[in-house]
Amino acid sequence: MRSRLPLLAIFPVTVLTIVLGSPFILGNHPVRWESGSALPKVVIGDEKDSSTSSGHKSGTATASSPSGSASSAADALQVAKPWKQGMAQWGVQLYWEEEKTKRSDTFIEKQARKQAEYLIGLGANSVSVSFPFFIQNSTSDTLSAGAKTPSPERLQKVLKVFKDAGFRTQVRPILDEGTLKPTKHWRGDIDPASRSAWFASYKKFLTPYLRAADDAKTNTFVIGTELNSLEGDVGWEPLVSYTEKNFSGEVSYNANWDNYVTGRINMPVNHLGVDAYFPVKVPDTAPVSALVKGWNTWLDRKATGPLPKILVSETGIGAMNGAYHAPGDFYARRAVNPHVQANWYKAVCQVVQERKMQGIYWWSLWFDDDPNTKPDDKVASRLDFAGRPLSEAAIKSCFTSDYAGPGTATTN
Template sequence: MTVTSLVIALPLVIGNHPLRWESGSLKPLLVMGDSASGKGERRGSGNTVLADPKGPEPDAKPQAALKVSKQWQPGMPEWGVQVFWEDKKEHSDEYIEKKAREQADYLVGLNANSAAVSFPFYTEGRTSTKLMAGKNTPTPEHLSIVLRVFHDAGLRTTVRPIMDEAALTPPEGWRGNIKPADKTAWFTSYEMLLTPYLDAAQKEQASTFVVGTELNSMESAPGWKPLIASAEKLFKGEVAYDANWDNYVRGRIDVPINRLGVDAYFPVKVPDEASVDQLVAGWNTWLDKKTKGPLPRIILSEAGIAAMDGAYQLPGDFYTKRKTNPAVQANWYTAVCKVVEQRKMAGVYWWSIYFDSDPKAAPTDTASGLDFAGRPATEAAIRSCFGSSYAGPGTAPSP
């Protein structure tokens, strides 16, 4: 997206989801809640400047992906990364495969054993009952290519469609605040949207399919039961739901699934110089609001923070620009990993890397503060976490 006129962009925070809007209109500069960015350039939701939409010409002989040395098995921790992907229909199969191999190599180099593929789908508004694939939604065929490459690299794979927020207007402009006029019609539309992606996930042996992410206002709806039953007929892996951190600590997530993820952006009110132990204590204070002790069935489906001053107090602020502080991000990652081990959680997925980006390139001045690829201190923290001796929670019983 190119902005040619003077734009005044102001942050608006809804829950832990800041939004920004053009002055004098309700046109969003940022379209993906947790992962979007609005600058003057044409950008992806991972806040990474996009390359030529057709992509670079693929190498004549693409290199085979590196292989995970110790593949995930039930009971082991999932050490993963969220790969956010805004596909372009003009991207060739060869380009998709090349980028998937590039990202798989990077993840294996971080000692990851898991990868989640997150991508947008669309709605027409807060009360709309229509859900659809859009301009940046990958086709099931392209998704199959990525899952196949990741699987060949030995990575455990998760498929995670996320509602795009471009059509949601303030002050309720967040996916967690939708109020469809007809919930039955909404779930019918959603099932039709998900079906070909469930088929692709089954075909490519994905381990998990996330049927909903951060849909706070919909969590008690009766439509989940038939939707999940339909999904389980098509997909034989785990069917999951990812809750936002605020709803998680407030009470029961009323979605009938066996696997619950938490998008975890718990604010911790400590100075930038805080120790890792102080950060761990801050996280445990939040988790204790839900329950004390081990959490073997909980996966941190998103965790991350900006590499900048002041980020501890609002880790979900994806847009405010402050002085770069790599230690803030690295210490946060180290602390979260310790929490996963102490509470015997099922694992963590860091938010995020952008599918079309070069993960080996250092972050630019226009990159999201949450970008960790190319930040040596954070990458070292991830390798240490993923290479730890934590054996995992074991096989937890179903609820």
């Protein structure tokens, strides 16, 4: 039987009014740099030379390999300590949008190997492949793949590269917000005219991806991400049951952090991830201990003590001044400050270990980027960590720590 995720605490209404009333200021949900962004994107080079490809990041100077031995990692392309049940999931969200000029399958597989090599150098044992699907507006009851949605066949090829290298793999479709931005909506407040039609449309879209994920022996399929307004709907029960019949791995849901700390995540799944962008009101010079305290203050509003059933399914922060106050603000482009990002990573890793959580997936790597190039801060997202030595060192220190994981107890 699937257990419902419990309500452990309720947030005071007054605090909710202050915090949740200003989502974009405080960053209560990640405002992603996805399709529809006004920020420029760099043209990708010839696919014959994948070393020059760059999706949303620019830069020609080669960054130091986080492994210190890129060639040996490339030769073996094998995770040092493959994930096993009960171990921590040390991973990254790999975000994949198909480019306007569709790349060949050969290029896609080579690019997947490049990302795998980089993640092995960081000490990762897990990867989550996130990709967009689309809706016309906030009240639409149909959704679909788009030009930027990878096909199930190509997704399966990428998953195979990571699985062959020993990674724990996860598939995570995520509703693109490009058509919602003009009306100031986001994926967490959509209100389909017909919810039954919406769920029928979602099932139709998911079906070939479930089959591809199952064929690739994927560990987890995320059935929904940050869909606050639809949580608890009766449509989830038959959809999750259908998913479990067509996919042999875990079925998970990724809740947005605001809903997680303020109420019950009423979803018929056994595995819960939290997309965690907790604002911490401290100066840029704050020590790691202050950030740890800030995270624990937020988490304690839900439950105190160990959280072995909870995975930090997505978190990140910009390498810039003022980011602690709004880590979920994906559009701000203030002065670069790599210490802010690195210290945030150190703090989150410490919290995850001290509270016996299941692990972390950092946001993010873009699939078509070359992770071995330094980000060009004139165009690159401040949330890029690849090519930022302090951040890479913090991630590697976390991923190669002695934390054994939450154990083998059944989750949620």
